[in-house]
Amino acid sequence: MVEPYRLTASQALALMQKGELSVEDYAKSLLARIKERDHVVKAWAYLDPEFVLAQARDLDQIPPEKRGPLHGISVGVKDVILTKDMPTCHNSDIYRNGPAPLVDAAPIITLRASGALIMGKTTTTEFAAVVDGGPSTNPHDSTRTPGGSSSGSGAAVGDYQVAIALGTQTAGSTIRPGSFNSIYALKPTWGAISREGLAQYSMTCDTLGLYARSVEDLELLSKVFKLEDDEPVPAAPFPVKGAKVAFCKTHVWPKAGPGTKAAWEKAQELLKKAGANVEELELPAEFEKITEWHANVLAGEGRTSFLGNYLLAKDKLNKSMADQVENTTKLSRKAQLESYDGCARLRPVWDEIASKYDAVITPSAVDEAPVGLARTGDPSFCSMWTILQVPCLNIPGFAGENGLPIGLTLVGPRYHDLHVLHVGKAFGKIFEAEGGFQLKLF
Amino acid sequence: MVEPYRLTASQALALMQKGELSVEDYAKSLLARIKERDHVVKAWAYLDPEFVLAQARDLDQIPPEKRGPLHGISVGVKDVILTKDMPTCHNSDIYRNGPAPLVDAAPIITLRASGALIMGKTTTTEFAAVVDGGPSTNPHDSTRTPGGSSSGSGAAVGDYQVAIALGTQTAGSTIRPGSFNSIYALKPTWGAISREGLAQYSMTCDTLGLYARSVEDLELLSKVFKLEDDEPVPAAPFPVKGAKVAFCKTHVWPKAGPGTKAAWEKAQELLKKAGANVEELELPAEFEKITEWHANVLAGEGRTSFLGNYLLAKDKLNKSMADQVENTTKLSRKAQLESYDGCARLRPVWDEIASKYDAVITPSAVDEAPVGLARTGDPSFCSMWTILQVPCLNIPGFAGENGLPIGLTLVGPRYHDLHVLHVGKAFGKIFEAEGGFQLKLF
Numbered sequence: 095m096v097e098p099y100r101l102t103a104s105q106a107l108a109l110m111q112k113g114e115l116s117v118e119d120y121a122k123s124l125l126a127r128i129k130e131r132d133h134v135v136k137a138w139a140y141l142d143p144e145f146v147l148a149q150a151r152d153l154d155q156i157p158p159e160k161r162g163p164l165h166g167i168s169v170g171v172k173d174v175i176l177t178k179d180m181p182t183c184h185n186s187d188i189y190r191n192g193p194a195p196l197v198d199a200a201p202i203i204t205l206r207a208s209g210a211l212i213m214g215k216t217t218t219t220e221f222a223a224v225v226d227g228g229p230s231t232n233p234h235d236s237t238r239t240p241g242g243s244s245s246g247s248g249a250a251v252g253d254y255q256v257a258i259a260l261g262t263q264t265a266g267s268t269i270r271p272g273s274f275n276s277i278y279a280l281k282p283t284w285g286a287i288s289r290e291g292l293a294q295y296s297m298t299c300d301t302l303g304l305y306a307r308s309v310e311d312l313e314l315l316s317k318v319f320k321l322e323d324d325e326p327v328p329a330a331p332f333p334v335k336g337a338k339v340a341f342c343k344t345h346v347w348p349k350a351g352p353g354t355k356a357a358w359e360k361a362q363e364l365l366k367k368a369g370a371n372v373e374e375l376e377l378p379a380e381f382e383k384i385t386e387w388h389a390n391v392l393a394g395e396g397r398t399s400f401l402g403n404y405l406l407a408k409d410k411l412n413k414s415m416a417d418q419v420e421n422t423t424k425l426s427r428k429a430q431l432e433s434y435d436g437c438a439r440l441r442p443v444w445d446e447i448a449s450k451y452d453a454v455i456t457p458s459a460v461d462e463a464p465v466g467l468a469r470t471g472d473p474s475f476c477s478m479w480t481i482l483q484v485p486c487l488n489i490p491g492f493a494g495e496n497g498l499p500i501g502l503t504l505v506g507p508r509y510h511d512l513h514v515l516h517v518g519k520a521f522g523k524i525f526e527a528e529g530g531f532q533l534k535l536f
Numbered sequence: 537m538v539e540p541y542r543l544t545a546s547q548a549l550a551l552m553q554k555g556e557l558s559v560e561d562y563a564k565s566l567l568a569r570i571k572e573r574d575h576v577v578k579a580w581a582y583l584d585p586e587f588v589l590a591q592a593r594d595l596d597q598i599p600p601e602k603r604g605p606l607h608g609i610s611v612g613v614k615d616v617i618l619t620k621d622m623p624t625c626h627n628s629d630i631y632r633n634g635p636a637p638l639v640d641a642a643p644i645i646t647l648r649a650s651g652a653l654i655m656g657k658t659t660t661t662e663f664a665a666v667v668d669g670g671p672s673t674n675p676h677d678s679t680r681t682p683g684g685s686s687s688g689s690g691a692a693v694g695d696y697q698v699a700i701a702l703g704t705q706t707a708g709s710t711i712r713p714g715s716f717n718s719i720y721a722l723k724p725t726w727g728a729i730s731r732e733g734l735a736q737y738s739m740t741c742d743t744l745g746l747y748a749r750s751v752e753d754l755e756l757l758s759k760v761f762k763l764e765d766d767e768p769v770p771a772a773p774f775p776v777k778g779a780k781v782a783f784c785k786t787h788v789w790p791k792a793g794p795g796t797k798a799a800w801e802k803a804q805e806l807l808k809k810a811g812a813n814v815e816e817l818e819l820p821a822e823f824e825k826i827t828e829w830h831a832n833v834l835a836g837e838g839r840t841s842f843l844g845n846y847l848l849a850k851d852k853l854n855k856s857m858a859d860q861v862e863n864t865t866k867l868s869r870k871a872q873l874e875s876y877d878g879c880a881r882l883r884p885v886w887d888e889i890a891s892k893y894d895a896v897i898t899p900s901a902v903d904e905a906p907v908g909l910a911r912t913g914d915p916s917f918c919s920m921w922t923i924l925q926v927p928c929l930n931i932p933g934f935a936g937e938n939g940l941p942i943g944l945t946l947v948g949p950r951y952h953d954l955h956v957l958h959v960g961k962a963f964g965k966i967f968e969a970e971g972g973f974q975l976k977l978f
Contacts, residue, residue, distance in 0.1 A: 176639065197618065197637040200736065203844030285739055288841050294642065294732035297739065320843055320861075324869045399730050401762055402645030419762075427766045427951035431887070438880030445873070509869035 098123035103167045103257040103311040110166050111158075117166035117211060121150035124168050124213065128255045134236050135253050136229045137246035139173040140180050141214035149211055162209025163318055170250045170259035172243075173215040174222045174293035175199045175302075180214065184221045184293055187410040188403055199291025201260060201302055201319070208318045213256050216246025219470060221403075222262050223295045223396065224412045227470040232274055233535055234498050238463040241271035242470025244303060248275040251305040253535070258311060261303035263480055264295050264392065266459070266473025268303025269503055272488030273458035274471065276499030276531060278522065280304045280312050281476075282511045284483030287319050296395040298434065299388070299480045309519035312487075316512060327512045332520040335369030337452040342375040342505075344456060345382040346474045351461030353494025357529070360492060361455060361502055364524050375454060377447070381440060381478070387433035388477040394430035397421055437481050444482050445507035453517045458501040462494030479503070485511040487518040491525030499531050540565035545609045545699040545753040552608050553600075559608035559653060563592035566610050566655065570697045576678050577695050578671045579688035581615040582622050583656035591653055604651025605760055612692045612701035614685075615657040616664045616735035617641045617744075622654070626735055627662045629852040630845055641733025643702060643744055643761070650760045655698050658688025661912060662854045663845075664704050665737045665838065669912040674716060675977055676940050680905040683713030684912025686745060690717040693747040695977070700753060703745035705922055706737050706834065708901070708915025710745025711945055714930030715900035716913065718941030718973060720964065722746045722754050723918075724953045726925030729761050738837040740876065741830070741922045751961035754929075755954075763953045774962040777811030779894040784817040784947075786898060787824040788916045793903025795936025799971070802934060803897060803944055806966050817896060819889070823882060823920070829875035830919040836872035839863055879923050886924050887949035895959045900943045904936030921945070927953040929960040933967030941973050 098106060098120045109115035125143045132138065153166050176182050176199040183189045198206065206212065217230045222243040230245040232238040233253035240249035244261025248271025251259045261268040263281045272279025280303065287302045294300060306312050341362060343350075350358070362372050396418035403411055404419040417423075448454050457475040464471055479486050485506045492500040504521065506514040540548060540562045551557035567585045574580065595608050618624050618641040625631045640648065648654065659672045664685040672687040674680040675695035682691035686703025690713025693701045703710040705723045714721025722745065729744045736742060748754050783804060785792075792800070804814050838860035845853055846861040859865075890896050899917040906913055921928045927948045934942040946963065948956040 182639070193638050195637050195639040196635045197624070197639065198844075200841065200844040203848050207844065207847035285837060285840060288736055288843065289739065290736035290841065290844075294730055297727055297731065320839075322869070395727060397762075398727060399642065399732065401730065402640075402642040402649065402732075405649035406645050427764070431884070431950055435880065435884045438877065438883075441880075442873070442877045508873055 099127040099254050101257065102308040103306060104308060104314055106257060107165065107167060117150040117153040118147060120166060120168070121146050121211060124256060131253055131255060135231055135233050135249050135255070137216055137250035137253065137255060139183060139185065139215040139217045139246060146211070146213055153209065153211060162207065163314070164205060165209035167210050167258060168213050168256045169205055169210045170213050170216045170247055170256040171202065172222070172247050172259070172261050173218045174262060175202065175260060176291040177202055177212060177215065182215065185218050186220050188407045197291065200288035202291070204319060216250055216259055218245060219243040220412045221293050221295065221415065222264065222267060224414055225470045226412065226468065228467040231467060232463045234276065235463070238465050238498065239274065239467050239470050241274040241463060243267040244271050245470060247305050248272060248277065251275065251277045251307060257306065258315065259305040261305060262292060263301050263303045263476070264299045265388070265480060266476030269476045269486055269488045270459045270471055270473055272305065273490070273501035274463035274499065276490040276501070278306050278309055278312055278490065279488040280515070281480065281486040282321060283485050283508045286321050286509070286511060294399045296392050298391050298395060301480065309515055309522050313515055316515060321511045323510050323512045325513070327516045332517045334365065334520050334524065337370045339365055339370045339372050340375035340451040340454045341372060342377065342454050342456045344377065344475070344478060346385070349460050349472065349474055350457055353461040353500045354457050354459065357492035357500045357502055358457065360529060361525065364528050365521070368524055378443070383436055384440065384478045384481060385474070387436050388481045390425060390429050390433035391437070391481060393418055393423055393425045441482055441508065444484065448505065448507040453521070454505050456503050456505055458488045458503045462496055462498040462500055479505050484508050485514045487514050489518055489522045489525050491522065491529030491531055493529070493531040497532065497534065541569040541696050543699065544750040545748060546750060546756055548699060549607065549609060559592040559595040560589060562608060562610070563588050563653060566698060573695055573697060577673055577675050577691050577697070579658055579692035579695065579697060581625060581627065581657045581659045581688060588653070588655055595651065595653060604649065605756070606647060607651035609652050609700060610655050610698045611647055611652045612655050612658045612689055612698040613644065614664070614689050614701070614703050615660045616704060617644065617702060618733040619644055619654060619657065622657050624657065627660050630849045639733065642730035644733065646761060658692055658701055660687060661685040663735050663737065663857065664706065664709060666854045666856055667912045668854065668910065670909040673909060674905045676718065677905070680907050680940065681716065681909050681912050683716040683905060685709040686713050687912060689747050690714060690719065693717065693719050693749060699748065700757065701747040703747060704734060705743050705745045705918070706741045707830070707922060708918025711918045711928055711930045712901045712913055712915055714747065714932070715943035716905035716941065718932040718943070720748050720751055720754055720932065721930040722957070723922065723928040724763060725927050725950045728763050728951070728953060736841045738834050738841070740833050740837060743922065751957055751964055755957050758954060758957060765952050765954045767955070769954045769958045774959045776807065776962050776966065779812045781807055781812045781814050782817035782893040782896045783814060784819065784896050784898045786819065786917070786920060788827070791902050791914065791916055792899055795903040795942045796899050796901065799934035799942045799944055800899065802971060803967065806970050807963070810966055820885070825878055826882065826920045826923060827916070829878050830923045832867060832871050832875035833879070833923060835860055835865055835867045883924055883950065886926065890947065890949040895963070896947050898945050898947055900930045900945045904938055904940040904942055921947050926950050927956045929956050931960055931964045931967050933964065933971030933973055935971070935973040939974065939976065
C-alpha cells in the first residue's frame with residue numbers, strides 16, 4: 095500500500111470509508127513526512143503533533159454514520175486565518191507567539207463541521223500583504239521560493255505534507271504558489287466562500303484559496319463549501335474534443351518568461367491534439383487599465399486595513415504597509431473610486447466574453463519559481479482576474495527550463511466555479527500526463 | 537458641574553485634558569448611570585464594572601504626553617465585533633457564554649491604540665442579520681424598540697450610558713437606531729473603516745457605524761479612523777445661508793409615516809428660514825431597482841456567510857438565516873450578479889448627482905420607533921444608501937406624533953464623509969434647537 099501521506103484527500107477518504115485507514119494512522123504518516131521534510135521546506139508556522147494525534151483519535155471515535163464529508167482529511171491553514179485552538183500570527187512581530195484566539199474563521203467552522211483534521215498553520219508573508227518571502231522553500235528546489243503569500247500552504251501540499259490547504263489571494267497569492275509547487279489551486283468567485291475571520295487587506299480582492307493535488311479534491315471541497323453554478327455540471331467528464339478553448343495572453347504577456355511561453359505553446363498543441371478548437375482571445379483595450387486599477391484599489395483599501403496595527407505598533411509593521419496607511423503615493427479618493435467603478439464596469443463585460451467559450455486559459459505566473467527566498471515572485475498575471483472576481487484554477491503539468499513546475503490558469507465567468515473545475519479536470523489529465531513536468535522529489 | 541455621564545466625548549476629553557476629570561471618576565459616573573437604568577434599557581450584552589474600573593485606573597496612570605486622542609473616552613461595542621478581553625456572542629445560542637476571543641477587531645485595535653475606554657458589549661439582533669428584537673428597550677419609551685440591529689449601541693448612547701458606541705449597518709442597522717434614539721449616527725463610506733473582526737453578513741453592504749451625541753464627537757472619531765475626503769473641509773462652520781440643499785424622498789416615500797412626513801416639512805421650513813435654497817430631488821427611475829438588488833445581494837451573500845454556523849448548529853440558528861443558506865428563494869447567480877452590477881453602475885451616477893448639491897437629505901426611518909420589542913423596525917429608507925456605499929449621517933431633532941424622536945439622514949457622494957459631517961454639524965444645530973423634539977428622559 096502506498097504511504098498514506100501520498101494520498102489525495104479523495105483517496106484517503108475512500109480508504110477511511112472502507113475502514114482500511116484510521117485517521118490516526120493517516121495523521122501519523124503525515125507527521126512522519128513532515129518530520130522528514132520540515133527542515134528543508136519549512137512550511138509550518140505552527141504544528142503540534144500531539145494535538146494533531148489527539149484530534150485524529152477523536153475523529154476515529156465518531157461512528158461511521160455521523161462522519162462528515164471531509165472526515166479525517168488533513169488541512170493546512172494559512173496563518174492569516176483564525177483558528178480557535180492554534181495561534182494566528184500573520185508572520186507579524188506584533189502577533190508572534192500570541193495565544194490561540196478561541197474563535198474560528200468561517201471557513202474553519204465549515205471544515206471542522208465537515209470532519210476535517212486541522213493539522214496546523216502554514217507560513218505566510220506578513221499579513222499576506224507583502225512579497226518578502228521566507229523561511230519556506232520550494233519543495234522541488236529548496237533554493238527557490240514556493241511563491242507567496244500562501245507560501246506554506248502551497249509548499250506543504252506540493253511536498254505531500256498535507257492533502258488540502260487554505261490560502262488567500264489578493265493579487266496572485268493562491269494561483270502563483272499553485273504554479274510554483276505543481277498543484278491545483280482554486281481561487282473561487284469573490285464572495286463564494288465566507289471571508290469572516292481572515293486577515294483583511296482588500297475587501298474587493300481578498301479571496302479564500304484552496305489547494306489540493308487533484309481536481310477531485312477541489313470538487314469535494316466545492317461541495318463542502320456549497321459552491322454552486324446556475325447550470326448544473328454534467329456527471330460525465332468534460333469532452334475536450336470539440337471544445338471551444340480561448341487562450342488569453344492579456345496585456346501582461348510581455349512579462350512571460352521562456353517557461354511560460356513554452357507551456358503556452360505546449361498546452362495549445364495538446365488541446366488541439368485532443369480535438370479542441372483553440373483560438374487566441376484578445377480582450378478589449380480597456381482591460382489594460384485593470385493593472386493600475388488593481389494597484390489603486392489595494393493602496394486605498396490597505397490604507398484602511400492596516401490602520402489599527404499601524405497605530406498599535408508602527409515600528410513592527412512592514413514599511414510598505416505603513417506607507418499605505420500614510421498614503422505616501424497620494425492616491426486620491428477620486429482615483430480609488432474610478433478604479434472601483436472601472437473594474438465593476440468590466441466584470442459583466444468579461445462574463446459575456448468568457449461565456450462564448452467552454453474554457454479560457456491564461457498564464458499563472460511569469461515563469462518557474464525564481465531563485466532565492468527573499469521575494470515570492472510577481473503576481474502580475476493574476477491580479478486582473480482577482481479584481482474581476484472570477485474563478486481561477488491553476489492546472490499543473492508543465493516544466494520550465496530548469497525542469498521546475500509551471501501551471502496555466504483556467505478562468506471563467508463569475509459563479510461558474512464548478513464549470514471551471516469540470517473543465518479543469520479534463521485538461522489537468524492531459525497536462526499532467528503530457529505537459530512535460532517530471533516530479534523529481536522523493 | 538454636570539454629571540460626567542452626561543458629557544459628550546469631546547466635553548469629557550476637554551475636562552480630562554485640563555486635569556479636571558479622571559478616567560476613573562468618569563467611568564464611575566457612567567457605571568452608576570448604567571446601574572440606575574439598565575433594568576429598563578437593557579442595552580448591554582456584557583459589562584464587567586470591575587474590569588471597566590481597572591482599565592480606567594490604568595488609563596489614569598498614563599502620563600499626559602503619552603495619552604491618545606480618545607484618552608479615557610467610553611465606548612460601547614456592538615456584540616458582533618471581536619474584543620480580546622470580552623466575549624463576542626452575536627446574540628446567538630451557538631456562542632452564548634463563550635470565552636473572550638483574545639483577538640480584537642481592527643476598529644477596536646484603533647480605538648484602544650487611541651486610548652479609548654472599552655466599556656462593554658452592547659446588544660444586537662442575532663448576528664446583526666435579523667429584525668427580531670429584544671431585550672433592549674428604547675430609552676425614550678421602554679414599550680418601544682430602540683431599533684436594530686445595533687440595538688444596545690443606539691440605546692446606550694441615547695440613554696447617556698456611554699459617550700460613543702460602535703454599530704454596524706447592512707440595511708439600516710446604524711441609521712435607524714440613530715433616529716429612534718435621537719442621536720447622531722454615521723455610516724461612513726463602504727471601506728473607509730476596516731471591517732476585519734466583525735461578523736460578516738454581506739461583503740457588499742456591511743459597514744461599521746458610529747454613534748455619538750454630537751457631531752464634534754463623530755469628527756473626533758473621523759480623525760482617529762483617518763477618514764479623509766479629497767477636498768479639505770473648511771475650518772469655519774458650514775454656511776447654511778445660500779446652501780443648495782436637495783430633499784430626496786426616493787421611491788420608498790409611500791412608506792413614510794406622519795412623523796417622518798412632518799419632520800420632512802419642518803426641516804425644509806427650518807433650512808429655508810436659515811437661508812438655504814431647498815429643492816426636491818427626484819432620482820432616475822433605475823434607482824428604484826436598488827431595493828430588489830439589495831435584497832438579492834443579501835440573500836446571495838448570506839448564503840455564503842452563514843454556512844459555517846449552519847453546518848455547526850443549524851438548530852440554533854434563526855430560520856431566516858438557515859433559509860438563506862438553503863437558498864429557499866431559489867435566487868440565481870445570474871440575478872445576484874445583475875444586482876451587483878446594477879448597483880455598481882449606479883454608484884458613480886449617484887456621486888455625480890449628489891455633487892451638484894451642498895447637501896442631500898433623505899428619511900432615516902418610516903416613523904418614530906414602533907411599539908413593541910419583538911421587531912426592530914423597517915430599514916427600507918436606508919438600504920439603498922448602504923448598497924450605494926455612500927456616507928449617511930442621521931441628524932436628530934424632530935418628534936413624531938407621540939413626542940418620540942425622529943431623525944433625517946444627510947447623504948453624500950462616496951468618500952465625502954468629512955463634508956457630510958461638516959454640513960451635518962450646521963444642520964444639527966438647527967434641527968436640535970427647533971426641530972421640536974423635547975427630551976423627556978431624566
